[in-house]
Amino acid sequence: MSGLGKKMFVAAVMSLAIASYGASTSFAAKTIKIGVLSPLTGLYSIVGKRTSQGINMAVKEINDAGGVLGHKFEALIRDSETNPASSVRTARRLILRDKVFALLGPLHGGAAIAVLQESKKLKTMNFPWAATEEINTKFCSRYTWRVGSSAQQTSRAGAVIAHRLGLKKWATISSDFSYGRSVVRQFWNYLKERDPGAKRPYAAWPKLGENDYSAYINKMQKAKPDAIFVGLFGADLIKFMKQARSFGMYEKVKIFTDFGGNHVVLKALGDQAPFGHWASSRYLHNYPVSAGNKRFVDNFRKAYNVYPDMTAGEAYSTVHVIAESIRRAGAVDKEKAIDAMGGVAFNSPEGWIIMRPSDHQGWQSSFWGVISKSKKYPFPILSNIQVISPVEGSHPDESTGQGCRK
Amino acid sequence: MELDVSFWLTQFLNGLANAMVLFLIASGLTILLGVLGVLNLAHGSFYMLGAFLIFSSSIIKNPSWFWVGLLLAPLVVAGFGTIIEAFCLRPLYGRERLYTLLLTYGFTLILDDLVLLIWGRDYKSVPIPALFEGRLTIGDFSYPVYFLFIIAVGPLLGVFLWFILNKTNFGKLIRAAATDSEMLDALGVNVNRVFTGVFALGAWLASLGGILAAPMRSVEPGMGVEIIIESFIVVIIGGMGSYLGAFVGAVLIGMLKAFGIEILENFAMIFIYALVLPILILRPRGLFGETTI
Numbered sequence: 001m002s003g004l005g006k007k008m009f010v011a012a013v014m015s016l017a018i019a020s021y022g023a024s025t026s027f028a029a030k031t032i033k034i035g036v037l038s039p040l041t042g043l044y045s046i047v048g049k050r051t052s053q054g055i056n057m058a059v060k061e062i063n064d065a066g067g068v069l070g071h072k073f074e075a076l077i078r079d080s081e082t083n084p085a086s087s088v089r090t091a092r093r094l095i096l097r098d099k100v101f102a103l104l105g106p107l108h109g110g111a112a113i114a115v116l117q118e119s120k121k122l123k124t125m126n127f128p129w130a131a132t133e134e135i136n137t138k139f140c141s142r143y144t145w146r147v148g149s150s151a152q153q154t155s156r157a158g159a160v161i162a163h164r165l166g167l168k169k170w171a172t173i174s175s176d177f178s179y180g181r182s183v184v185r186q187f188w189n190y191l192k193e194r195d196p197g198a199k200r201p202y203a204a205w206p207k208l209g210e211n212d213y214s215a216y217i218n219k220m221q222k223a224k225p226d227a228i229f230v231g232l233f234g235a236d237l238i239k240f241m242k243q244a245r246s247f248g249m250y251e252k253v254k255i256f257t258d259f260g261g262n263h264v265v266l267k268a269l270g271d272q273a274p275f276g277h278w279a280s281s282r283y284l285h286n287y288p289v290s291a292g293n294k295r296f297v298d299n300f301r302k303a304y305n306v307y308p309d310m311t312a313g314e315a316y317s318t319v320h321v322i323a324e325s326i327r328r329a330g331a332v333d334k335e336k337a338i339d340a341m342g343g344v345a346f347n348s349p350e351g352w353i354i355m356r357p358s359d360h361q362g363w364q365s366s367f368w369g370v371i372s373k374s375k376k377y378p379f380p381i382l383s384n385i386q387v388i389s390p391v392e393g394s395h396p397d398e399s400t401g402q403g404c405r406k
Numbered sequence: 407m408e409l410d411v412s413f414w415l416t417q418f419l420n421g422l423a424n425a426m427v428l429f430l431i432a433s434g435l436t437i438l439l440g441v442l443g444v445l446n447l448a449h450g451s452f453y454m455l456g457a458f459l460i461f462s463s464s465i466i467k468n469p470s471w472f473w474v475g476l477l478l479a480p481l482v483v484a485g486f487g488t489i490i491e492a493f494c495l496r497p498l499y500g501r502e503r504l505y506t507l508l509l510t511y512g513f514t515l516i517l518d519d520l521v522l523l524i525w526g527r528d529y530k531s532v533p534i535p536a537l538f539e540g541r542l543t544i545g546d547f548s549y550p551v552y553f554l555f556i557i558a559v560g561p562l563l564g565v566f567l568w569f570i571l572n573k574t575n576f577g578k579l580i581r582a583a584a585t586d587s588e589m590l591d592a593l594g595v596n597v598n599r600v601f602t603g604v605f606a607l608g609a610w611l612a613s614l615g616g617i618l619a620a621p622m623r624s625v626e627p628g629m630g631v632e633i634i635i636e637s638f639i640v641v642i643i644g645g646m647g648s649y650l651g652a653f654v655g656a657v658l659i660g661m662l663k664a665f666g667i668e669i670l671e672n673f674a675m676i677f678i679y680a681l682v683l684p685i686l687i688l689r690p691r692g693l694f695g696e697t698t699i
Contacts, residue, residue: 041519043628046527176672205672209632211623214420214553215667222413235624238531243622246534246550248541268529 032071032332034059034319035094037080037087037105037115038129043209044082044234046264047107047311051129052077053304054315055104061320068323071332075319080106087111088118095122101334102322104315105129109178116144125338127318129311131282132179133186136359140404145341147321147353147362148314149282151182155258157366157388158229158280159190167227167254169199171220173213173240174231176205183231183258201225206236213240217247227254234259238268250274261369263309266380273371273380280368283313283350286377287367287385296349308349317348321355321362360404363390412547417664423553423622425660426560430615431633432640432652433567434608440647441584441604444495444506448513449612450630450637455483456613457532457620457629458521464532472535480613487609491602499601514634518627530625556618560653563611567649570607580604584647639678643685645695654693 036055038048052075059073067073076098080087087106094100095118103119103126106112112130119126120141128135128144131151135144162170172188174180184203191198202223204216220228228249232240237259244250255274259265261281266273285297285307296316300308308316321344326332329340342357353362369382435449456479463475490513498505538552571577579600582590591597615633623629640659644651659678666674685692 041522043626045522045627046529049527207675211619211629211632212420212424212663214423215417215664218413218416218420219667222410235529235626238529239622239624242531242534246541246552246622248548264529268531270531270533272531272533 030071031074032068032326033098033100034073034075034322035091035098035100035103036075036077036315037090037094037103037111038077039082039107040077040079042082044107047129047234048079050264050309050312051105051315053300054308054312055319057300057303058316058319058323062323068326069330069332071326073319073323076100080108080111082106082108082111084108084111084114088114091115091118091126092122095119095124100124101332101337102127104318109134113139113178116141119143124334125322125341127322129314130179131182133182134178136361137403140360142338142404144404145355145360147318147346147355148310149364149366150361151179151258152186153361153364153366153390154280154282154368155183155187155229155231156190157368157392158256158258158278159187159194160388160392161278161368161386162187162191162227162229162256163194165227165254168195168197169201169224169226170229171202171204171223171225171227171253172200172229172231173204173206173216173220175208175210175233175236177208179233180208180231181205184229187229187231187256187258208236210236211239213243214247217244217249221247221249221252225253227256230255230257230260232257232259233262234265237265241269241274242272245272245274250277254278260371261367261382262311263307263379266371266382267307270379275371275373275380277371278368279371279382280366281310281382282366283308283310284367284369284382284385285309285313286381287369288351288387290349290351292347293349313349317346317350317353317362320348321346321353325355358404365389412545415547416549417668418661419549419553419557421660421662421664422560422657423556423660424663425656425658426556427615427619428633428636428640428659429560429653429656430563430618431612432637432644432656433564433649434611435634435637436641436644436647436652437580437604437649438608439641441580441587442499442601443503445503445510445638446605446608447507447510447634448490448517448630449510449608450632450634451514451517452483452487452609452612452630453616453619453633454517454521454627454630455486456480456616457623457625458525458530458616459483459613460617460620461525461530461532461625469536472537476614476617479617480610483613484606484610488602488606491605492598495605496598496601514631517630521627532620532625534621552621556622559618563614564649564653567611571649576600576603639682641692642682643692645692647696648692648694651692651694 038051039045040048055075059075062073078090103124107129109130109132112128116126120143125143127146133152172184174184206216255277257279260279324344324346325337325341329336341355344355346353353364356363366388367385369385371380372383374381431453438444438446459479460475463471534552538555541548541550583600587597640655644655662677663674666677
């Protein structure tokens with residue numbers, strides 16, 4: 001037993017040493033600290049890695065250009081563990097002990113809603129990565145903002161394309177949780193609005209993290225749709241695509257995937273990607289073909305030797321938007337920056353993003369394209385890109401953001 | 407409603423394919439429980455390691471990658487299992503079960519992060535081996551060949567296990583150790599070596615499950631934790647220590663999932679627990695088990 005006691009003592013000392021090492025990295029005056037909650041471990045750690053890279057790059061750019069109002073930016077990146085309780089604990093520590101100016105993340109919808117309520121209480125602006133629509137509606141507050149596209153934007157834009165192509169009979173599949181439901185609901189309601197004759201004989205709601213979609217695919221085939229809308233994301237989307245492919249779905253129906261244009265997904269699927277089918281991404285490394293996007297992609301590749309995916313692009317833009325709000329406010333002051341946030345415009349790699357005062361959502365175009373092989377890249381990309389402007393109605397009505405004025 | 411034969415047949419085969427992967431994992435888990443009395447929570451991690459190793463071999467752009475991986479990866483994982491058993495688990499056999507539970511749980515956490523360190527964080531996808539691409543089509547009915555391959559492998563391995571346990575000397579020793587390991591020790595048999603062999607066999611089976619599942623599923627840390635829960639349900643249903651029970655349990659779970667979706671789509675998991683509950687109450691040793699857990 002004494003042997004075990006000794007080992008536990010060593011473990012305790014080591015964990016204390018690690019904890020204090022983490023604490024000693026914060027600096028004193030003249031810095032603006034940005035707290036970040038991202039999944040650094042576990043299933044979605046690729047998102048944590050890419051958001052960290054996007055953030056570090058933006059911070060470096062801001063500091064290299066002399067900082068903001070004489071202040072340097074500093075990012076404190078912490079593991080959200082994809083768990084509401086520990087996300088809130090880490091958020092509190094970042095706000096109360098590290099005195100961060102703004103809080104970014106987390107990704108998981110449930111955790112994001114818990115954290116945004118906490119940051120409202122502690123009067124700190126919070127930019128969740130989560131794209132679930134409730135963030136701009138029910139749970140929105142003075143302190144809640146989002147720069148990256150929401151679930152409404154890409155999925156409603158998808159409905160515009162679906163309507164243009166005249167596809168009538170649909171099946172949908174998405175994970176049974178808030179974001180997953182929100183993506184499909186927005187797509188379907190908007191399509192029905194545009195085309196009352198559209199039919200949906202089958203809607204599948206597998207659990208988040210489902211391994212085997214074959215039973216759902218079988219039911220989908222039985223419903224004989226013209227097209228399917230897939231709201232799954234991450235590893236779930238990859239699993240579903242591989243199984244749909246082996247059942248021959250690629251040849252039988254048109255496939256729309258809300259998340260499928262994301263670079264990390266297309267790269268993983270490789271030759272098994274659904275070529276010729278439609279997908280969206282909130283950021284694309286190959287579009288728009290602008291000097292700004294090219295510079296971002298080149299710098300990102302130089303720094304990390306990978307292409308930026310959509311979470312990297314969103315995280316990068318978020319940091320720049322915060323810097324812009326401080327410049328606009330003319331003072332390093334949390335409340336004044338929030339007062340100045342509505343109407344902030346940032347020329348991001350994906351084009352102009354304007355922070356809409358009414359629902360605290362970055363106003364921006366959405367991109368849908370056809371998954372294609374490319375001579376230029378060793379992985380699939382989106383081509384034939386359709387830009388759906390926010391004016392075209394891909395963006396929800398302003399009145400939905402009433403909660404944001406609380 | 408007219409009876410749609412090809413639909414129901416497809417659903418049946420889906421259930422079977424699912425069941426065969428579960429069987430490979432649950433059979434190792436159940437033998438381990440029966441012989442060593444150890445609930446190895448890290449068993450799912452062997453499944454995960456198998457999937458990651460086949461991912462590595464799939465990077466070799468040569469059609470034989472799948473067979474090379476299928477042959478070598480389980481041996482690598484079995485070797486790894488041997489080391490874990492001999493150096494970490496063995497000192498804990500005499501103690502309370504809690505210690506082995508904690509140790510094997512610790513290994514699931516360590517291995518989840520280890521694969522992140524070795525293989526990185528990118529999403530990973532293993533292609534279907536070229537030989538099993540495409541579908542078998544008969545009239546209306548069309549089914550992926552790879553799923554049929556998985557369905558064929560399950561019973562083959564079942565027969566292989568039966569042969570090992572019933573017809574080989576090693577199998578006799580395993581069964582003897584399960585009944586009374588102290589007596590076996592007294593008879594001069596190196597029981598430790600039997601235990602190590604059983605553990606390695608379990609790791610071999612689990613990693614094989616991971617390899618077969620990889621082209622149809624995703625390769626990611628944490629995949630082992632999920633599968634271990636379902637496998638444990640299979641063991642409860644089938645009975646601890648019975649590989650026949652593991653087979654029947656896995657088929658039952660596979661069918662309940664496939665057909666449960668047809669009956670109560672969003673609550674298919676309920677059927678699985680509805681099956682486990684009466685078994686735990688009325689027949690706690692499981693359908694084919696000899697002792698209670």
